[in-house]
Amino acid sequence: MSRAFEVEKLGLVPYGPAWEYQKKVHAEVVAGRRKPTLLLLQHPRTITLGRAAKPENLLLSETQYRAQGIELFWVERGGDVTYHGPGQLVGYPIFPVGRQVRGFLRKLEAAIVQVAASYGIESFPTPGYAGVWVRKPAPVAGWPAVEEKLCAFGVAVRQDVALHGFALNVNTRLEDFNLIVPCGIRDKGVTSLQKILGREVSLDEVAERVEEALAQVFPAFAAKEVA
Template structure:
């Protein structure tokens, strides 16, 4: 099992270009796993964590509703924003300048095969990272992601999460 994670800062990059790169890494891991099962080989699968900053973009996950996109096509153009329907979980998410986005592309067979545990682990990483910056991130009961000021009228999400997994590859 390979528990090493290759971390890459992609800088400021277009969403579609980043998505295509993620898909190629994802496919590479899945292809290795298929080959290992088919041929009885034990090729080690890699793990990646990409960091990137995107221009204005809205993404709609599989469980999302386009009605939740509160701007029309003309407004997207005026904001120089793009929109993509993608195959991750979750609803609509905005990414834009000044926001650092993390994309873990992991073979969970290298760690543990429990999606709920994986989500809680990601939340905990964010909570610990926020604490390093003097912010108190928390989980909100019944919701995925990390929140500030939970239980107050000022509660707001600071970290949204939407994942996709196939053959235990995220």
Template sequence: MNTLINKKVQFQDLGLIDYQEAWHYQEKIFAETISVKTQNRGLEAANQQMTPNFLLFCQHPHVYTLGKSGKSDHLLLEEDDLANKQAKYYRINRGGDITYHGPGQIVGYPILDLDNFFTDIHVYMRTLEEAIILTLADYGLQAGRIAGLTGVWLDFEAQKNPRKICALGVKASRWVTMHGFALNVNTDLSYFGNIIPCGIEDKAVTSLAAEMGREIDLQEVSDKLKNHLAQLFSMELQ
């Protein structure tokens, strides 16, 4: 564990970026952070370096990603169909099943050393969800969790028509995190019809725009979400 605690988090908005390019960038930061932690182990406290923290926001062109616990048959498209829809497909190293990313969605990649915050992956996941829940509350939407399922849902209590509005999938090693969440804001929901989202067949997917009946200012949502994350994690955003 680090003896130096760093609450500073470098925020970067990567804009619209290819999924693989963003993935490689995450991997680079992730590896560098773990390298600092490894080097610190053999050093006296006075010689240790603080580990960095990053919060990346972006949008991706149409892409489907399959996590380690996912099933490939949850993608309902053939290779030719992917090309026709201008979509890509990747198997990746996060937890979870298959999901979709596309324009109009806020994808967040916190690359945090949890030794700087709290060393509990369950609490980490629930805190990410809470930031989304608070952001949706800013728009008058009551969102929450469904037991046994990750992500953020609408109609999560009565569950007459439960709708997922945010998916989560993370990887962590030595308490350093990568991957994260995808909040549907102005997302083209028809692309979810080509998969069994997160392996769940009996529940729908929605977006902030669909619930509000109008297109939403993506930058406004991004700013609200960033501020809720900063407060919940006691981050000092840079």
């Protein structure tokens, strides 16, 4: 399938080098030396804090995190605190978006909803909370259903081109989310494709489905945006 963007699959990459590479690709897209590019990768156990992050959403000290082999980074994306780790598919769509940041996020969410649907999972975005969620049946009859986040989002836009992106929990170690208040939200949970389906899911397969879904919601970019 001909796509409006290139795809690079980087494997498992420490957050620091991946962040630097992401900024290099971003500069090339801004300068018109490269097509819009989707980076797909995994990170070792890492916690990142966006522009809206509150220190109280870190439940341990930085020293305690590092003692457990978890790195911390304060970054320029939107949003609060989140976790990355093996088994999570991280996508950095370095796409020209102009000033349509909210519309860009809605398209990313729509693509992930489509990926979840391809596994028979009903998911949805929630106004006010960027992300894709699923509803878990209430533990007690008559109680409200529990919402759990399947995919987190956080982007930044510099010179009309986006960087950072999304983190889709595939076979992620969900216990590590207990070390933070994910996205600063205390009354919702976190889930993964593996937890919902009851089996390990191929990351390569999920990556292919993510590429296809993004190609559908981003069929082209305006010529002026990539000139």
